Amino acid sequence: MALSHPVISLGGSKIAVDVPHLAFVSAIVGWCVWFCRDAWLAQADVENLIMIVPAAVAAGVLYVFVAAGCFKVVGRADGFGTRRPLHTGVGVKIAGTMALLAALVVAGPLVGFDIASFVYILATLLLLGERRILILLLAPALFCIVVVYCFDTVLPIPLPLFFVAGGAP
Amino acid sequence: MINLAALVDAVHLLGSSWQPWLVVVPGILIGLIVHAVPGLTTSMALAICLPLIPYMDFLQALIFMTAMYAGALFGVAIPAVLLNVPGSAAAVGTTFDGFPMAQAGRHNEALGLALAASCTGQAAAYLLLLCIAEPIAAFAIKLGPPEMLVVSVWGLTLIARLRGRHLARGLLAGVFGLLLGTVGLSARGAPRGTFGIDLLLDGVPIVPAIVGLFAAAELFNLVGRDYIVDDLTRRSVNARRILIGMRDTFRYPGTLLRGALLGTGLGLLPGGHAIANLLSYSEARRAAKDPERFGTGDPRGIIAAESANASSEGGSMATLLALGIPTGGATAVMLVAFGMHNITGGPAFMREHTDIVYAVILSSLAQVVILGVVGFAFIFVAGFG
Numbered sequence: 001m002a003l004s005h006p007v008i009s010l011g012g013s014k015i016a017v018d019v020p021h022l023a024f025v026s027a028i029v030g031w032c033v034w035f036c037r038d039a040w041l042a043q044a045d046v047e048n049l050i051m052i053v054p055a056a057v058a059a060g061v062l063y064v065f066v067a068a069g070c071f072k073v074v075g076r077a078d079g080f081g082t083r084r085p086l087h088t089g090v091g092v093k094i095a096g097t098m099a100l101l102a103a104l105v106v107a108g109p110l111v112g113f114d115i116a117s118f119v120y121i122l123a124t125l126l127l128l129g130e131r132r133i134l135i136l137l138l139a140p141a142l143f144c145i146v147v148v149y150c151f152d153t154v155l156p157i158p159l160p161l162f163f164v165a166g167g168a169p
Numbered sequence: 170m171i172n173l174a175a176l177v178d179a180v181h182l183l184g185s186s187w188q189p190w191l192v193v194v195p196g197i198l199i200g201l202i203v204h205a206v207p208g209l210t211t212s213m214a215l216a217i218c219l220p221l222i223p224y225m226d227f228l229q230a231l232i233f234m235t236a237m238y239a240g241a242l243f244g245v246a247i248p249a250v251l252l253n254v255p256g257s258a259a260a261v262g263t264t265f266d267g268f269p270m271a272q273a274g275r276h277n278e279a280l281g282l283a284l285a286a287s288c289t290g291q292a293a294a295y296l297l298l299l300c301i302a303e304p305i306a307a308f309a310i311k312l313g314p315p316e317m318l319v320v321s322v323w324g325l326t327l328i329a330r331l332r333g334r335h336l337a338r339g340l341l342a343g344v345f346g347l348l349l350g351t352v353g354l355s356a357r358g359a360p361r362g363t364f365g366i367d368l369l370l371d372g373v374p375i376v377p378a379i380v381g382l383f384a385a386a387e388l389f390n391l392v393g394r395d396y397i398v399d400d401l402t403r404r405s406v407n408a409r410r411i412l413i414g415m416r417d418t419f420r421y422p423g424t425l426l427r428g429a430l431l432g433t434g435l436g437l438l439p440g441g442h443a444i445a446n447l448l449s450y451s452e453a454r455r456a457a458k459d460p461e462r463f464g465t466g467d468p469r470g471i472i473a474a475e476s477a478n479a480s481s482e483g484g485s486m487a488t489l490l491a492l493g494i495p496t497g498g499a500t501a502v503m504l505v506a507f508g509m510h511n512i513t514g515g516p517a518f519m520r521e522h523t524d525i526v527y528a529v530i531l532s533s534l535a536q537v538v539i540l541g542v543v544g545f546a547f548i549f550v551a552g553f554g
Binding site: 039048093 | 337338340341344345347348351352355356357359360361362385388389392393
């Protein structure tokens with residue numbers, strides 16, 4: 001079954017709105033406008049704005065065309081296509097994975113990326129349904145050792161770590 | 170156009186000792202492994218290996234670095250095909266048809282196509298470089314900021330074509346990318362769009378951006394599935410099917426040649442190697458009688474992107490050797506290696522060490538064959554790993 005879209009009435013016609021797509025495009029163009037304003041406030045001269053302002057204006061013009069495509073008269077053959085709903089539980093898993101990734105980014109500099117990565121991988125494996133104890137312990141540990149070693153060797157900026165290179169960050 | 174005396178000297182240099190050849194296989198393997206991991210870059214791998222450079226003679230060091238570069242150019246295609254995560258910006262075009270092929274259980278053929286296109290692209294670029302290294306260098310030095318701007322705008326307009334009928338969406342994505350690229354300090358030091366975060370003063374770092382855009386998005390996409398390909402029998406690594414993919418590459422000689430020529434030309438320009446794959450993909454799509462098949466797992470998409478990506482190495486090396494100008498991070502690190510041997514790249518280097526330039530080109534042609542064998546073995550061994 002395809003996802004249904006909210007329908008609004010306009011001048012006697014029923015129009016379906018692709019809200020997620022419209023919100024996504026609005027967020028992108030909203031950032032473009034904000035960025036243009038920020039750049040203008042930072043340095044209001046031609047040298048700084050010669051590319052930013054035309055690009056932001058272009059984004060605004062293109063927004064009109066893309067956003068217009070998010071509105072379709074109900075019943076027309078060329079609707080929004082067949083976007084299918086997520087299976088039960090998948091939406092929760094995606095949201096959980098996003099939350100865990102955000103937690104890794106926030107917690108990494110605070111507690112050290114070795115500990116944060118270990119907990120992140122362990123929690124993600126659990127969330128995705130892994131229940132074998134050996135895998136749950138070995139996979140995060142192995143991954144952390146390899147990643148921490150590689151980053152410790154490669155990065156010119158020391159990676160905040162709990163156990164290596166001088167203890168807690 | 171070819172200096173025959175220098176060419177004979179180059180053959181003598183390469184044939185008189187086995188030492189320069191010792192570093193080829195390790196170099197290709199390092200390049201392959203590093204770039205099979207999204208987020209790690211050629212310049213990063215070259216930088217790690219820089220401490221080894223003073224212990225090699227100059228020719229051996231150059232061959233080692235070009236071998237790493239050659240391995241890396243194919244390595245980026247592996248995660249692009251299997252995970253929809255390009256190893257770098259240079260493999261974005263490979264994902265468009267490579268991942269749909271993997272989803273359809275045709276990952277063996279896709280990797281075979283990528284390997285053969287990569288090897289052929291590199292071979293074509295170095296053959297071209299051998300013939301016209303000096304004229305190319307003379308042309309490249311005439312390109313100034315206006316010409317670079319035209320190339321950039323051309324790249325942006327072609328991005329709009331990549332997603333077929335959604336012209337406005339493609340252009341909007343291009344404009345969004347353009348603005349994201351200006352985040353950070355202005356020419357006079359005013360911070361723009363940084364949210365007060367010091368780390369953004371230098372702009373949005375390319376590697377985290379690529380990992381975030383491609384890897385994180387794909388991570389969320391794969392959360393609801395156990396495997397990219399659910400059918401176990403379609404997940405196996407099959408040498409015969411990889412070879413079929415390699416053979417099929419040569420069924421599209423026009424796409425292959427166009428990609429190689431575009432890649433070589435764009436490789437000459439700073440940053441050109443990053444867009445070569447996209448421009449070549451767009452051109453292949455434009456020239457096709459059935460462009461709607463692109464993006465659904467069409468072999469021509471992989472061939473176009475990979476041949477251009479691989480051949481851009483030849484162009485980059487031409488600019489580096491002939492002008493001493495690095496066109497990207499990898500060639501910038503190579504320039505540091507030049508300095509370690511008290512050598513400065515540029516017209517004087519081309520004039521005084523033509524034999525070494527030709528030796529590097531000839532060894533790179535040999536590396537193409539070795540890459541074919543090592544790359545095939547790498548896919549096979551990694552697939553069973």
